[in-house]
Amino acid sequence: MTSTSIPAPILDALALADASWRPILLKGLEAVAAADPAYLPALAADRYLPTGQRLFAAFALPLEQVKYVLVGEGPYPRAESATGVCFMDGAVASLWSEAGLSKPVNRATSLRNFMKMLLVADGQLRLDDTSGAALAPVAARARGNGTIQTLAQLQANLTRHGFLLLNAALVFRAHVPPVQDARAWLPFLEVVLGALAERTAPTLVLWGKIAEQLKRLPAAARLPQVQSEHPYNLSFIGNGAMQALFGPMRLLRA
Template sequence: MSAISLPAPWADLPFFQDQWPALEARLSAEQKPWLPGPSRVFAALALPPERVRVVILGQDPYPNAHHAMGLAFSVPPGTHPLPRSLANIFRELHDDLGVARLSGDLTPWVDQGVLLLNTVLTLPEGESFGHKSWGWQELARQVLARVAEKPTAFVLWGKPAQAFAAPLVVGGDHLIVTSAHPSPLSASRGFFGSRPFSQVNHWLTARGSPPIDWAA
């Protein structure tokens, strides 16, 4: 396995001293191909904590090697068709703000301060939640706690994301946007019509911060 470079802006988190050595060794010994691969494990954490304005919390990477890129919900440029959850996200974005996105690569959102964080950062190819018990959640907890030290917008789709973040996103002048998950099983039960993108932008502009250009 290629060496995995730690995300420098977050490397002082206790996780990297306490849990990461054992988890890295476990990844090195993994017999199955795993995603998103060594170079993309910490892709979401390339965004420094001081630049995070919005957090969109996911669960774990896409189990398809053509989709997983280390950013929650995002897929590489040129991916068609889009994963169904992402297609539903784009449908709601269009209904909310009239934005018609064609590319599933959400890197331009990251460049504007949107942290696309999964609570579990790896999985065996083809096996959703396959590394759920490996201890990644502790890193996600520490990242959310760090981000919550300043006012931030948190977009939490689905009960697992909401339950995970609730103990960590306390106090402070945060925006917390909750709804059903955009998956095909639940999108019609409260995700469609929730208008998360306009909510975030209204909150940002009210604070004197530029809105996110969701069309970028």
């Protein structure tokens, strides 16, 4: 397979990726086309999220800066929310409100639970009480104690720590089960992880059962791994492995 077999709209989306990634992503697309020649043409003719040519937006981080690969399930199923970056909800601006977390954060269940996990790890919340009432004084302090205020700042902090924020399925289609699209992207992810294994050997952070599929990839076996339930589960808030990984990074500090 060559790039001539990959639909132009898919190729055009490579423009949002850092130049260091483009040859690798092209090779990954060729692997997808070799495994299932019909998949990419059908995708290009279909309606999917993210929109705006953001299919490879996660790869804006240069390859050599990647220290962690965080893998979620797939894009949010809402056009305003799906950004092409794992669990970064485009509908969220401010993280806080007077009552605690902002309404858009509370709507984005995975993000809400991730925020609560960070606050528990930082000692600002008790695990046995992460209610709105407990969050209200945390939010009040957050407006004046050097805490980040926006989702863009949280994403910037993750990027600064070297996180490549990927989804196991790069697209969401309402009429296609996410696990089916995730399966189609496995050859692509094998190429991506193989390139990283040869260069920066980042830690693979797997969230949920769909992301867990990556464990079967040969390239994944060459990388250190940590996994947990998906953060849309309430139990994620108390996950010790996630607290140990993210807590020391102080991601809520500006």
